Amino acid sequence: MITDDRTTDVSTTTPDAAGPPPPIRKIVVDAPPTVAPAAHTPVGHAATGGAPAHVRGEPGPERMALGGLSVFYGDNEAVKSVSLSIRLGEVLALIGPSGCGKTTLLRTLNRLTELTPGARRDGTILLEGTDIDALEVTTLRRRVSMVFQQPNPFPMSIFDNVAYALREQARKRPGRAVVEPLVEDALRRAGLWDEVKDKLDAPALRLSGGQQQRLCIARAIATRPEVLLMDEPCSALDPRSTLVIEQLIGELRQDLAIVIVTHNMQQARRVGDKVAFMYLGDLVECGPAEQIFDAPQAQRTRDYVRGAFG
Amino acid sequence: MITDDRTTDVSTTTPDAAGPPPPIRKIVVDAPPTVAPAAHTPVGHAATGGAPAHVRGEPGPERMALGGLSVFYGDNEAVKSVSLSIRLGEVLALIGPSGCGKTTLLRTLNRLTELTPGARRDGTILLEGTDIDALEVTTLRRRVSMVFQQPNPFPMSIFDNVAYALREQARKRPGRAVVEPLVEDALRRAGLWDEVKDKLDAPALRLSGGQQQRLCIARAIATRPEVLLMDEPCSALDPRSTLVIEQLIGELRQDLAIVIVTHNMQQARRVGDKVAFMYLGDLVECGPAEQIFDAPQAQRTRDYVRGAFG
């Protein structure tokens, strides 16, 4: 793990991060800017042309498209006809005050809201052009995977946690030999391999919060989904783990479409290519991070990003 | 009979206790600045002479003094020899990343940590010059009252919730007639009266989150403590309730010493006269709000208030 708590400027991060385990080095190598600029830029000054949180590639092809999506809990309309598009290689950050419908929106994308009794949905959600209602739900959820606010590894060994995701329903459970490489790969991509490779059979719940969350990410990306949904993945973690996960997100975006809900505006700025601001169920504003934070159009957005409430 | 072991000097308690008109209106009248400036001032610009969140009176006499306070959970030192002074008529805001010991510090001030098995304490805490260990614990807690992160009204009627402390602290149980005016007064000062005066016997748990929290505040100030501790009182609330409670704090500070823990730096800026930044148990920096936010001394403070982590 990173040995230094001043997680902020590269000058301090890189050198001693270079020492310990690979994943960090890996991160540092191909995503050094991940934290640096944001860290150096006081939020306010960013207005005067702060560098984007990280080098942005061209937004890839569209993965998911939301059209007039509304979600009701009983009569309470938690999400009000939201239209959005989620692209490959792009991190979409959802921000907004508590209770504004971020989690609800996210859970709707892989039809988890169907588990909530009394939850209703209007509008269309397309995954690669096909309506998600038309997809078999388990298939959908394997293609649109989710990481939750609370790290929630299953009460099994670390290995089984990842393997569990891999084992297909349909066929009978593949042997350890088959899944082993896949598990390792997933753990590597989640930057957890080197920390756990010696104790794969230890109970996952023995890991630290940050490790648990990364295990959950590994579990989620093991099936190589096309879209990754994250609901405040860092809000339960300490600063250091937060950093590692932000860096991780920076990497994953290359071959995934990522939607992340966060309370922490600086975080949204750091990891988000696009940022969407929700308020009381409305999608108030959605655009590139800089725009939202430095030149917000709507009054409510302005107040919010300036911390007038929430 | 109720007020038997309250030792607050009368001078501070009497004036406001006179006839508080319906708080809501009052807020509009004498506390417009409370939100306005903060709301319209981009945080960054505040650096360049943003008006302080509210007019600050001279800090009053010292109420509590912490000397080299350390708190251990087993071997884990959650608070590391912190020294602070808490003054009447002044709001002290504690900020810091999650897990840095804010709650622990707060709970230690009225010896709530004693309820945690394995929690140990070093250093001295003086309340008006007397060591709090020397005070009988119930007496202490009557003088140093607390509001929690989660609104926790008791499973009773609204009235009983506020009357609870009044009744329990009295040597012999006072009748409703005695308690009624005091309850009303407390509810008024908590700005809740107008909303609940018609349903005083309704279950408190039927109230909205914001109302519940204000009920808890009313409950805490009903017995006129000298110090009020608040642990993230708004983090579970919606923007509007947050606003109301911040205004409420602005008022209460006149006859109370208030310590508030918060995650939201803008909030700390708005309500705090003094701000203390904690990190991993250390008290990194403590000073007037402006200083902490616009001219922080320590590197870690700077990084934190710029939202580099946490």
Next chain:
Amino acid sequence: QATPVITMSGSTSVAPLATLLAKAYVKSHPGKVKFKLAQGGSDVGVADVAAGRVTIGNSSRDPKSSDPSGIFFNKIARDAICLVTNPGNPVANLSQETIQSIFAGDVRDWSQVPGAGITGTIDLVGRTAASGTQDAFQKIFMGSKTVTSSIAAKASNGLVQQAVQSDKNAIGYVSLDFIGGVTPAGYNGVACNLRNAKSGEYGGVRNFWMVTRGRATGVVQSFIAWVQNNAKAQAIVGKHWVPLK
């Protein structure tokens, strides 16, 4: 073919005897028959055998009008019923009248009982109506009179024994095996012990029965016949109970 099995259930007072007999019979007729014994009370035995659940039902009570038809009572032994009092209050002898007046509730104080060592209330201890002992006691000792309802009716010999043992004013009646810790009183001038019972002097004896469904046949018949007539069998009976001859 497989050796036939004789299943028995019923009276707990007969069970010990039945076990001993069965053992001896198997020993003297090796491989001829096997035994299985369940307890549960005379009525259970009668009911089971009547329903054909067992081949022999042991009963420590005589046939009743209410018994199911088609069953046959084979007398196999007899057993003495002793009136017992607390060791602190030995009573040498009780006449039938005395017993009747005591248990009918007419006499309620030891001072009115000839030969009683103490004075004070008489604590009556008896058996519940279900028990064979109660049935026998009613028949043998009470005759026309009925036991008073204020009696403390116990569910077992053991309880009676224990009650009398722990209460100086108590009097009760138990089967001969249960006189440990209490003092048996004489009946009509005859001490209650095995010898007198065997010799026939002691009047208070009841019968032990092996009940069969219809007249016994085959192995059952030969077993019961052996029990009733074989000298060795009766010798076994003689150890604690009263042989037929």
Next chain:
Amino acid sequence: MAVATRPPKRHESIATWRWGDRIAFALCWAAGIGLCLIAALIVGYMAIRGIQYLKPSLLWSHPSGEVDQSNSGGFLDPILGTVLLTIIGIGIATPIAVATAVWVVEYGRPSWLARAVESGIEVVAGTPDIVLAIFGLALFQQGLFGWMSFTAEGGAVFGRSFLTAGAMMSLIALPMVYGNTREGLQAIPRHVREASYGLGKTRIATIRRVLLPAVKPNISTGAALGMGRIAGDTAIVVVLLGATLRLESEGSVPGANVLKGTGSTLTSYVYNNSPAGEGNAAEKAYAAAFVLLLVVVALNFAVDLLARRGAQTGLEGTRLGAGR
């Protein structure tokens, strides 16, 4: 409540309490201490008597219906009977209880039916064992159940056997296993399930691969408690097991013949050797009772171990009386 114990002593005195509160405080202490005393008395007395009368030989010698206790044998068969009956009972109870708990917690549709089942279990828990016993008698003497005990040539069914008794015993254990399993399932946070669904797993897959493994400690805790209840129950044995001194096998099929046969357990042995039963051998009763007590204590100990194991797996195994 652990008041941090290191100088300076934190000042907390009940001297400032109201009188009523102080009295209540005293009463609480009295109750707590009294509880310990009672337990100590009972266990102590049984232990003394037990050690006084318990001869090792009793443990492995068969009982026999002698009159004088000196040679009426030991209680090997009752011990075996207890073990056998306990295993049968729990064996029947556990699957049903677990399945029911899973259904109620994880599916529970339609909800009225779920509620009905819930209260149904509550009723079973509240049904006196003696009622179960004679219900069993009435039920299993139906011709339909001949295979569980044996059918006499008369067509009548004996109705008393390890199987029938075990079946009724399972009803005693059922609520315990059910309750613990349900608590365990409910203790698993919702997001753990959702994580599994989120990975595209079906409900049942989640149940079998995630939930059941997680509540295994709770299940075994409940099972151990249930076994304690079974081993300690008397009424059903007296009425439904025939209370034969020895294990009397029935029929020729090895194994099955024992199950279909009758026997006795430590409880019925104690009962029959106490003055209440026909035999009156206090010594034997005490000795057997002591052994019975040991069995129960052992089961309790097992409960503790299981619960501790459960706590380690992270999702804590909640349990009656265990507190946290």
Next chain:
Amino acid sequence: MLERLRQPWPDRRAELLLGALACAVLLIIVLMVVFVAREAWPTFRHNGLSWLGPGGNVDSQIGTMVNGGRDFHLRAWPLVWGTVLTTGLAVAFGLAFALLASIFIVEFAPDRLRAIIVPVVRLLAAVPSVIFGLIGILVLVPFVGNHIVTAGQKKSVEFVVQLSGASLLVATVILTVMIVPIMIAIIVDALYAVPRTWKEGAVALGVNRWRAMWTVSVRAARPAIIAAAVLATARALGEAIMLSMVSGSVGFAPNPFDGPLFLLEPLRPLAATIVEDAESLQAPAVRSSVYAFALLLLFSSLFLSLAGFLAKQPMKKYGARI
């Protein structure tokens, strides 16, 4: 078969299978009521509701049945009353005791003591009733009979019953000891389950620990306390073996107006009666009566859980978790 199990189950089939198993439980209960009721029917048809009422000596009534009387005449009042007495007294004392003990365990007990008490409670809860019965009959009953019952008392009721020590007193005491641990187990868990924020909220207001416990925790735990009382009552109602050993087994209805003496009078609750007459089941009248007793017990435990449920309802409103 195993192969099928290993195969992934379609959710629907799994749900149906599990649901079916769950419903089996309901089926059993229905069966039980039906069977018992059917057996009990004759005596009710003969006696009507006066079956419950007083009249005559119940023991001799049963006696005549045992000895083959085809007469179903029975007045079960003494047995019912005996049940009510033992259960009522035991639960009343037990509940108060258990509540105090639970509060002690949760709040006041020093850690070391708590570490002892908790297992002790569970042990007590697990001691088989026959052991309690054994101690009662070999220790308590003789003690009461010899040292507490006086000759005068014996004489005063000699025409009615014998005071041999086996009595309401002993029965109640032992029964209380038997049900207290059950209640403690439930109440303690409930008290622990009370959200910490509530108790801390109270304590932070400078309320002493007893008051905090009593006004908030106990208040919030009332549903569990009721549940505990219900379960304990059910146990007390159904306790057969122990009571048949120590209650004196006389079909007599102790009269509270006899003053303290009535505590020393013998009685026989329903459950004990069932045990003792179970061996005479073949006599039709007895059979019907015994099953009638069983039916009565069955229904009372049914009504108990219903009553408990109803009693909890009003508490929901104030946020008690049920």
